[in-house]
Amino acid sequence: MALSDDAQSAIVSALRNSTLFAGIDEAELGALTRQCTEETLDSGAVLMRQGEDGDFAYILLDGTVDVSVETPLGADRVATQMRGEIVGEIAVLAGLPRSATVTSRSPVRLARLDKAVLQNFVEHHPRLASSIIHALSVRLQGLLQPMAYLLQATTALERQDASPELLDLLAQRAGEVTPFAKAFARLVRVLIERRDERHERAIAARLQTSLVPRAAPTIDGVRIAARMVPARDVGGDFYDWFELADGRLACVVADVSGKGIGAAVFMGIVRTALRAVALSQPDSPACILDRLNRILCRDNEQLMFVSLIIVILDPAAGQLEWANAGHPPGLLLRGTDILPLPASGPVLGIAADAQFADQRAALTFGTRLFLYTDGLSEARDPTGGLLGEAAMASLCAELADKDAEAANQFILDAIRRFTSDAALSDDLACLCMDWRRA
Amino acid sequence: MKADLELIKGAMIVTPRERVDSAVAPAFELIAMDAVHRARKRVVIDFSAVDYISSAGLRVMLVVAKESRACNLAFVLCGLRPDVLKVFETTGLAGLLSIASDRSAALRSA
Numbered sequence: 001m002a003l004s005d006d007a008q009s010a011i012v013s014a015l016r017n018s019t020l021f022a023g024i025d026e027a028e029l030g031a032l033t034r035q036c037t038e039e040t041l042d043s044g045a046v047l048m049r050q051g052e053d054g055d056f057a058y059i060l061l062d063g064t065v066d067v068s069v070e071t072p073l074g075a076d077r078v079a080t081q082m083r084g085e086i087v088g089e090i091a092v093l094a095g096l097p098r099s100a101t102v103t104s105r106s107p108v109r110l111a112r113l114d115k116a117v118l119q120n121f122v123e124h125h126p127r128l129a130s131s132i133i134h135a136l137s138v139r140l141q142g143l144l145q146p147m148a149y150l151l152q153a154t155t156a157l158e159r160q161d162a163s164p165e166l167l168d169l170l171a172q173r174a175g176e177v178t179p180f181a182k183a184f185a186r187l188v189r190v191l192i193e194r195r196d197e198r199h200e201r202a203i204a205a206r207l208q209t210s211l212v213p214r215a216a217p218t219i220d221g222v223r224i225a226a227r228m229v230p231a232r233d234v235g236g237d238f239y240d241w242f243e244l245a246d247g248r249l250a251c252v253v254a255d256v257s258g259k260g261i262g263a264a265v266f267m268g269i270v271r272t273a274l275r276a277v278a279l280s281q282p283d284s285p286a287c288i289l290d291r292l293n294r295i296l297c298r299d300n301e302q303l304m305f306v307s308l309i310i311v312i313l314d315p316a317a318g319q320l321e322w323a324n325a326g327h328p329p330g331l332l333l334r335g336t337d338i339l340p341l342p343a344s345g346p347v348l349g350i351a352a353d354a355q356f357a358d359q360r361a362a363l364t365f366g367t368r369l370f371l372y373t374d375g376l377s378e379a380r381d382p383t384g385g386l387l388g389e390a391a392m393a394s395l396c397a398e399l400a401d402k403d404a405e406a407a408n409q410f411i412l413d414a415i416r417r418f419t420s421d422a423a424l425s426d427d428l429a430c431l432c433m434d435w436r437r438a
Numbered sequence: 439m440k441a442d443l444e445l446i447k448g449a450m451i452v453t454p455r456e457r458v459d460s461a462v463a464p465a466f467e468l469i470a471m472d473a474v475h476r477a478r479k480r481v482v483i484d485f486s487a488v489d490y491i492s493s494a495g496l497r498v499m500l501v502v503a504k505e506s507r508a509c510n511l512a513f514v515l516c517g518l519r520p521d522v523l524k525v526f527e528t529t530g531l532a533g534l535l536s537i538a539s540d541r542s543a544a545l546r547s548a
Contacts, residue, residue: 346530
C-alpha cells in the first residue's frame with residue numbers, strides 16, 4: 001500500500017528520533033521511507049514472534065504494541081511501545097533471531113521495512129554499522145547494570161542481610177529488566193520472611209528444650225534418662241522430674257493436644273503450673289492433678305487439653321504412687337513382671353470437676369519405670385499398622401540388661417525400625433527411671 | 439479434608455472419610471461447626487470410616503460439643519472402630535461425650 005504524506009513524515013520523524021539513524025541526512029531518510037509499505041492490523045495480532053529470523057522491522061504509525069518474552073513458564077510483558085517507535089530493527093540489522101514476541105494491544109497502523117531494504121541501506125551508509133554496535137552496547141549495558149544489582153541482592157541474601165532498601169534500589173535502577181527485578185524483589189521478601197519464621201521457630205525450640213530438667217536427681221539410687229523428639233521444631237509432648245520438699249521425687253510425661261507452636265505454648269503453661277502446684281504443698285499425685293486441672297480449666301477458651309501421668313517415688317516410705325490423667329499407661333517393670341499404670345481420670349483442662357484416683361505399689365530395688373507418649377505406641381508401619389500398647393510392653397521386656405539411657409535409645413530405635421524411618425507424624429517423649437540399691 | 443454431610447430429619451450427620459489428625463483438624467473443625475449451625479435438632483459425627491484420631495481431632499470434638507450445647511442441640515458420636523474408641527476411652531473423653539454404637543442408635547438417642 002502506497003504511503004500517505006502524513007505517514008511519510010511520521011516515518012521520517014521516527015527514524016530521526018532513533019539513535020540508530022542519527023547523523024543520516026533528511027534526503028536519505030526520505031529515500032528509505034519511500035521503500036516502506038504500510039500495513040494495518042487488528043488488536044491481538046502477532047507482529048513478530050520470539051526465536052524467528054528477523055526479516056523486517058516496523059515503525060509504529062498508530063496504536064500500541066506489547067513486547068513480551070516467552071519462557072517455559074509462560075509469557076511476561078517486558079515493554080510497551082507506542083506511535084513513533086521502531087520495533088524489531090536490531091534483529092534485522094544484527095542478523096539475530098527475534099528476542100521477543102510483539103503483539104498489537106490496539107488496532108495498529110505500521111510501516112514495514114524489509115530486511116533487504118535495510119541491509120542495502122547499511123551497505124551505503126557504513127557509519128550505520130557503528131550505530132548498530134552502539135545500540136547493542138546500550139542494550140547490553142542496560143542488562144549489565146541490573147544484573148550487577150541482582151548479583152548484589154543474591155549475595156546479600158546469602159550473607160543474610162538483604163534489606164528492603166536494597167530491593168527498592170534494585171527495582172528502580174533495573175532498566176529493561178524492571179519486571180524481572182520486581183518479581184525478584186518479591187521473591188527475596190518472601191525468602192526473608194521465611195528465614196525470620198525459621199529463626200523464630202529455632203528460638204522457640206531452644207526455649208522449649210530449656211524447660212526440661214537436666215540435673216540428675218540427688219536421691220541416692222535413682223537414675224533417670226528421658227528423651228523429647230518433636231515432630232516439628234517444637235512440640236506438645238514433654239517430660240519432667242523434680243524433687244518435692246518432703247524428699248519425694250516426681251516423674252512426669254505429658255502430651256498436649258495438637259502440635260507445633262500452639263501446643264508448645266500450652267506445654268509451657270502446663271509444665272509451669274504443675275511445678276507451682278506440686279512444689280507449693282506436698283500432696284498425693286491425684287491431688288496434684290486435681291489442682292492442676294482446675295487451673296487449666298479456667299479461661300480455657302480454646303479447649304486445649306493435656307494427658308499427663310505423674311509417678312511419685314517415696315524412698316522413705318518404700319512406695320511408688322501415681323495418677324494418670326487420660327494418658328497411655330506407663331509401665332512398671334520388676335524383673336520379668338510388667339505392671340501397666342492405666343488412666344484413672346480424664347485429660348486435664350476440660351472438666352473442672354473431674355476425679356482422679358491415686359494408685360500405689362511397693363518400691364523395691366530393681367524397679368524400673370518407663371513412661372511414654374502416644375507418639376510411641378501409636379507409631380505406624382508403612383502399611384498403616386499400629387504398634388499398640390501391647391507391643392510397647394513387649395519391647396520393654398527386652399530392656400533388662402540396659403541402663404536408662406540405653407533403654408530409651410533401644411525403644412526409639414525400635415520405633416524407627418517399625419516406621420521404616422518415616423518422618424515423625426507425632427511428637428515423642430519418654431522417660432526411664434531406675435531405682436537401685438545405692 | 440474429605441467428609442460427607444447429610445441432613446436427616448433435622449439431624450446433621452458428618453461422616454469424615456479419612457484419618458483425623460492435626461493436618462486436617464482445622465478443616466474438620468470448619469466442616470463440623472458448619473454442620474452445627476445448619477442442624478435443627480442434633481449433630482451426629484459418624485466415625486465408621488475413620489481408623490485414627492489424634493489429640494487435635496479430639497479437641498475438635500470438644501469444640502463442636504461445646505458449640506452444640508450452646509445451640510441446644512444433641513451431639514452424638516457413632517460408629518467408632520475399636521482403635522478410635524480406645525483413644526476416647528484412654529483420654530476419658532468417652533465419659534464427657536455421648537457415644538452411640540451406630541448411626542440409627544445415634545439418631546434415636548436422647
